Amino acid sequence: MENEVKILSSRVKELEWDCAELQQSNSELSERCKKLASRQPSWPKGYRPQRRQDRNAPKSFKRPDPAGVAQ
Numbered sequence: 196m197e198n199e200v201k202i203l204s205s206r207v208k209e210l211e212w213d214c215a216e217l218q219q220s221n222s223e224l225s226e227r228c229k230k231l232a233s234r235q236p237s238w239p240k241g242y243r244p245q246r247r248q249d250r251n252a253p254k255s256f257k258r259p260d261p262a263g264v265a266q
Contacts, residue, residue: 238244
């Protein structure tokens with residue numbers, strides 16, 4: 196009976212140790228997830244998004260002045 200108690204108490208200590216390690220790694224991973232989730236996204240290297248032009252938007256460029264053109 197006494198031997199069984201020693202075996203079970205050593206098993207409990209092992210499990211407590213494992214639980215503490217898992218809690219530590221869990222807190223590290225949750226901190227990493229928070230950091231990654233809150234950072235600004237970055238585009239892949241070489242990716243250049245194309246601007247979509249609104250057809251109904253007024254044009255912002257100026258037309259050349261016909262008086263200034265050499266004839």
